[in-house]
Amino acid sequence: MQSHEIIKTCFVDSSPKALAAELGISQSLIYKWSQPVGETQSGSKNPLDRVCALNEACGDNQLIKWLAAQADGYFVPNNVVSAKHDALNPATHEMVSQFASLLGEIANAGLDERITQEEAAGIRKRWDTLKSFADGFVNACERGDFDQMKEIEKQWSRSA
Incomplete structure (x- = not known):
């Protein structure tokens, strides 16, 4: 969906007039933003x-990460998978292994029936990496493409 279409979806819950008043801008500007x-x-x-x-221009996604945090979310970039290959089994095994590793880290952190900030940060890092890997895996499934899964696996091992 293009940006002007996203802006137009705001008109479903709020009128252009109300949005303009809330933002302190003209109604015509809101309409212009909603057009290609x-x-x-x-x-x-x-x-x-x-x-x-x-x-x-910034090149590091800090702005997007900040926006996601403002919406009580968290930005995790998708892995890009391109060339065609049929190495489904190793990719599947790697994703399941990573998930098991995350669960192991959570279980170990909770052994003393509390999780420290340091442990929580480690879990968050592993979870975000797993989400990124899993999205790359899903993209590969959608394309029938697993050539770059080994590169994604290397990224996981460096960040785990």
């Missing part, structure tokens, strides 16, 4: 486009 931008289009670059451009 281009030579033959009447839209205007919206805040989502600008945030994406700023994030790309």
